[in-house]
Amino acid sequence: MDNTKFDLNKEERSRLVKGYNEKSERMPNFKRNLWGGTIGLHSTTSDMLKYIKLHLDSTNKAVKESHRKLANTPYGFSIGYYWNLVEESETKIYRHHGGIYGMQNWLVIYPEDNIGISILTNSSFDDAGKILEIAVKNLFLEIKDISFVQSD
Numbered sequence: 001m002d003n004t005k006f007d008l009n010k011e012e013r014s015r016l017v018k019g020y021n022e023k024s025e026r027m028p029n030f031k032r033n034l035w036g037g038t039i040g041l042h043s044t045t046s047d048m049l050k051y052i053k054l055h056l057d058s059t060n061k062a063v064k065e066s067h068r069k070l071a072n073t074p075y076g077f078s079i080g081y082y083w084n085l086v087e088e089s090e091t092k093i094y095r096h097h098g099g100i101y102g103m104q105n106w107l108v109i110y111p112e113d114n115i116g117i118s119i120l121t122n123s124s125f126d127d128a129g130k131i132l133e134i135a136v137k138n139l140f141l142e143i144k145d146i147s148f149v150q151s152d
Contacts, residue, residue, distance in 0.1 A: 001043070001047040001050050001051065002047070003043065003044040003046065003047045004041065004042065004043040004044070004047045004051075005041070005042060006041055006042070008042055012042070013029075016029060016042065017103075017122045018102070018122060019101055019102020019103040019122045019123070019124065020102045020122060020123050020124075021101075021102055021123075021124060021125065022123075022124075022125030022126065026102070027101040027102030027103075027124070028101060029101075048107075048118050052107075052109065052116030052117075052118060053116070055067075055094065055109045055111075055116060056109065056111060056114055056115075056116055058111060065081070066080055066081045066082055066083065067080050067083060067085065067094055067111070068080055068081070069085055080094065082096060083095065083096055083109075084096065084097075091110065091112060091113075092110070092111055092112055093108060093109070093110060094108070094109040094111065095107065095108040095109070095136075096108075097129050097132070097133070099124050099128070099129070100124070101124065102122060102123065102124050103120070103121070103122055103124060104120070104121050104123075104124050104128045104129055104132060105118060105119065105120045105121075105132075106118070106119050106129070106132040106133055106135075106136045108136050108140070110140060113140075113144060115140060115143060115144070117136050117139055117140060117143075119132050119135055119136055119139075
């Protein structure tokens with residue numbers, strides 16, 4: 001993942017997507033090294049695909065450990081090292097939602113189906129996370145349906 005980093009040079013900053021709030025106001029690029037990888041980490045779509053591919057590799061010991069359940073929550077999911085661990089209709093799901101100042105992302109791994117989906121938006125408002133969550137679910141169901149039809 002050569003294009004994932006905290007500090008961008010001038011050319012990389014010029015390619016950075018601009019984020020907007022619910023009033024369509026441009027939001028500042030947020031950077032705070034205090035929170036480490038949770039905020040301020042920039043990546044490209046090709047690096048995100050590499051990250052998804054990594055998390056679909058069930059033979060990788062570090063990946064396997066990152067998907068291990070560490071704690072339960074009262075919200076219908078468990079917690080791994082970085083992931084919310086969900087089981088819906090006996091389907092394992094590893095997901096993470098994040099966002100700040102005009103950006104949001106839903107990253108979801110469906111290990112049993114060998115599918116990973118990341119949906120990013122450059123607009124952040126109260127319902128954006130829920131909209132992205134629904135979009136990921138619908139996309140997954142459509143991909144699964146297409147995969148099933150094509151394999152017949």
